[in-house]
Amino acid sequence: MIALALPxxxxxxxxxxxxxxxxxPAILPWGAADGFSKQMLLVIxxxxxxxxxxxxxxxxxxxxxxxxxxxxxxxxxxVRNSIGKDIIGGRDFMKYVPLLFSLFFFILVNNIYGAIPxxxxxxxxxxxxxxxxxxxxxxxxxxxxxxxxGLRYFKLATVPSGxxxxxxxxxxxxxxxxxxxxxxVTHSLRLFATMLAGHLIVMLAGSGIEFLVxxxxxxxxxxxxxxxxxxxxxxxxxxxxxxxxAYVFTLLTAIxxxxxxxxxxx
Amino acid sequence: MNxxxxxxxxxxxxxxPLAPNPWEMGVVLISFAVLFYIVxxxxxxxxxxxxxxxxxxxxxxxxxxxxxxxxxxxxxxxYKQQLVDARTEANRIREEARSEGAQxxxxxxxxxxxxxxxxxxxxxxxxxxERQAAVVSLRSEVGSLATTLASRIVGESLNDxxxxxxxxxxxxxxxxxxxxxxxxxxx
Numbered sequence: 001m002i003a004l005a006l007p008x009x010x011x012x013x014x015x016x017x018x019x020x021x022x023x024x025p026a027i028l029p030w031g032a033a034d035g036f037s038k039q040m041l042l043v044i045x046x047x048x049x050x051x052x053x054x055x056x057x058x059x060x061x062x063x064x065x066x067x068x069x070x071x072x073x074x075x076x077x078x079v080r081n082s083i084g085k086d087i088i089g090g091r092d093f094m095k096y097v098p099l100l101f102s103l104f105f106f107i108l109v110n111n112i113y114g115a116i117p118x119x120x121x122x123x124x125x126x127x128x129x130x131x132x133x134x135x136x137x138x139x140x141x142x143x144x145x146x147x148x149x150g151l152r153y154f155k156l157a158t159v160p161s162g163x164x165x166x167x168x169x170x171x172x173x174x175x176x177x178x179x180x181x182x183x184x185v186t187h188s189l190r191l192f193a194t195m196l197a198g199h200l201i202v203m204l205a206g207s208g209i210e211f212l213v214x215x216x217x218x219x220x221x222x223x224x225x226x227x228x229x230x231x232x233x234x235x236x237x238x239x240x241x242x243x244x245x246a247y248v249f250t251l252l253t254a255i256x257x258x259x260x261x262x263x264x265x266x
Numbered sequence: 267m268n269x270x271x272x273x274x275x276x277x278x279x280x281x282x283p284l285a286p287n288p289w290e291m292g293v294v295l296i297s298f299a300v301l302f303y304i305v306x307x308x309x310x311x312x313x314x315x316x317x318x319x320x321x322x323x324x325x326x327x328x329x330x331x332x333x334x335x336x337x338x339x340x341x342x343x344x345y346k347q348q349l350v351d352a353r354t355e356a357n358r359i360r361e362e363a364r365s366e367g368a369q370x371x372x373x374x375x376x377x378x379x380x381x382x383x384x385x386x387x388x389x390x391x392x393x394x395x396e397r398q399a400a401v402v403s404l405r406s407e408v409g410s411l412a413t414t415l416a417s418r419i420v421g422e423s424l425n426d427x428x429x430x431x432x433x434x435x436x437x438x439x440x441x442x443x444x445x446x447x448x449x450x451x452x453x
Binding site for chain 1: 283284286287289293298300309317
């Protein structure tokens with residue numbers, strides 16, 4: 001804030017980057033909307049990269065894996081065991097591993113874009129992608145619940161057992177709101193907001209450094225080093241959050257699926 | 267003034283950050299769907315197949331090793347048993363041979379003793395027979411000799427010492443001659 005407040009005395013006018021700066025001009029404009037953006041290119045690239053990498057890693061299926069296969073198996077084993085098996089449970093988790101696996105690495109790669117110089121644009125700093133993935137997960141776990149328990153699932157999911165009848169009028173609406181209305185919103189916004197905020201901070205630091213370096217005052221020029229140090233720290237934190245959010249999104253997906261599968265035990 | 271700029275930028279004229287771009291949503295949906303399909307149809311089955319094969323290979327290897335171990339142990343037991351059997355057998359045979367040898371020796375000794383006894387007996391019998399024969403022949407010869415001598419002595423003058431001495435000498439000479447004759451005849 002000091003770095004931001006200082007220029008005011010010069011009257012130089014520092015304009016911090018805003019939401020608009022997240023929307024880069026389209027690479028290939030067409031009539032409707034914004035045309036084909038960098039964002040879309042990166043999303044397609046992520047799917048192609050992931051598919052190519054994991055197909056290449058899985059194809060040989062050697063008993064003694066090479067480096068590529070080993071890395072692929074580590075990545076797959078992590079999602080399969082630490083998320084799928086541990087959360088959903090031993091018997092029927094295998095059915096949901098493809099979804100969890102695709103989600104985790106799709107989000108991971110699209111987040112990491114934000115930490116790669118030049119690319120530097122996390123896909124989910126635009127809310128659309130987060131909505132899509134959260135909607136897929138939302139429909140999936142409701143589908144699983146209905147398939148497993150029939151329409152009784154909605155009663156199981158909203159009426160907790162062991163609650164006295166006179167509290168039910170309060171509890172049931174809360175359960176409906178928290179499970180069926182708020183859950184998908186928080187699921188998507190958590191991912192979107194962290195990516196947006198992280199990206200904004202990095203952009204802000206970048207433009208702040210640029211602004212300070214171009215000042216006449218030597219002290220202000222020197223202050224850019226402080227901002228740089230802060231920016232590097234924030235960059236590291238962002239990189240951590242990018243991985244963490246991919247994990248959190250996938251973990252929550254697994255928890256929702258598990259909740260739908262075992263709605264009668266909750 | 268700057269604060270205003272900041273607020274303006276944040277709240278600004280730009281569309282709400284919560285309003286999605288439908289084209290982007292479409293791209294994310296399609297990209298994710300394609301990725302999911304590939305993962306579901308190819309990547310996961312391939313990894314699972316590898317895992318299953320590896321588990322099987324490791325478990326099969328362990329089972330094989332255990333079997334080999336068991337076989338080796340069984341073979342070792344068998345060899346040990348055979349060794350013990352062979353030792354017992356060898357001891358038995360040695361013992362048998364020893365007792366058999368002792369038996370043979372005893373038999374031989376007994377036989378030899380019997381043979382010796384038989385030979386000794388035979389010798390005794392023969393000696394006795396010869397002695398008997400000698401006694402018989404001596405008796406008859408001594409009798410006839412005595413008779414002859416007596417008749418000679420009686421036939422000469424009994425009171426003439428010289429004469430009787432001559433008779434005895436002559437008799438002895440005759441006897442010697444007879445003995446030489448009989449010896450020459452027997453030879």
